[in-house]
Amino acid sequence: MHFYAYTIARPPKTLTEREQELLLKASGQYRAGFREHIIFSVALGTAMREFEILALDVGDIFDANAVPRRRIKLRVFKRSTERPADQIVILPETLRAKLEKFYRWKRENGESLAPTAPLFMSRRRRRLSARQLRELFHKWQKRAGFDRRLGFHSLRHTACSNVYKRTKDIRLTQRFARHKSFLTTVIYTYPSDEDLLRALLDQPC
Numbered sequence: 001m002h003f004y005a006y007t008i009a010r011p012p013k014t015l016t017e018r019e020q021e022l023l024l025k026a027s028g029q030y031r032a033g034f035r036e037h038i039i040f041s042v043a044l045g046t047a048m049r050e051f052e053i054l055a056l057d058v059g060d061i062f063d064a065n066a067v068p069r070r071r072i073k074l075r076v077f078k079r080s081t082e083r084p085a086d087q088i089v090i091l092p093e094t095l096r097a098k099l100e101k102f103y104r105w106k107r108e109n110g111e112s113l114a115p116t117a118p119l120f121m122s123r124r125r126r127r128l129s130a131r132q133l134r135e136l137f138h139k140w141q142k143r144a145g146f147d148r149r150l151g152f153h154s155l156r157h158t159a160c161s162n163v164y165k166r167t168k169d170i171r172l173t174q175r176f177a178r179h180k181s182f183l184t185t186v187i188y189t190y191p192s193d194e195d196l197l198r199a200l201l202d203q204p205c
Helices: 016-030 029-045 049-056 093-108 129-143 155-169 172-179 184-187 193-199
Strands: 071-073 087-090
Touching: 016 029, 016 129, 029 049, 029 093, 029 129, 029 155, 049 129, 155 172, 155 184, 172 184
Parallel strands: none
Antiparallel strands: 071 087
């Protein structure tokens, strides 16, 4: 059988464990950066794509009692205009706890909490754009001390890789990634640079 993973020249770009820790710590320690901290946490906790995150409304995440949902039904997702099956995302408990704080943060900052209001807003009270998010991601990489520059999609790759590394279950990772075919998910079985470095720690030489 021909696997897609065997045709790629390199594994998907992912954050190392240290980079994930630094990014979340740097963005989480400043009140002004809490919005971005939540965005990064959503990406790492759910593997949602950039445009899926930016399309979220308050009502997609919070119920009528302002409680974060455990399961959310995406309105906008890859190929959503082709009338595919519903795409459901499960929110980890750690992420739900952060979202509770984010709801209060939005209220304290005077942002709309109407169900149809954008979940992530710019300073001008408009839906955050992809360009703005990419600039913010690069800014926080620099503040976190990264020695390389990564694209936002690397957070999705990182989330999927994390699930596979913990479980070694390709079908579970496929469901988490919301891939139509597990052949697409196979790329996350590809050893990363970090895996190789760890394997070489005790290499006789």
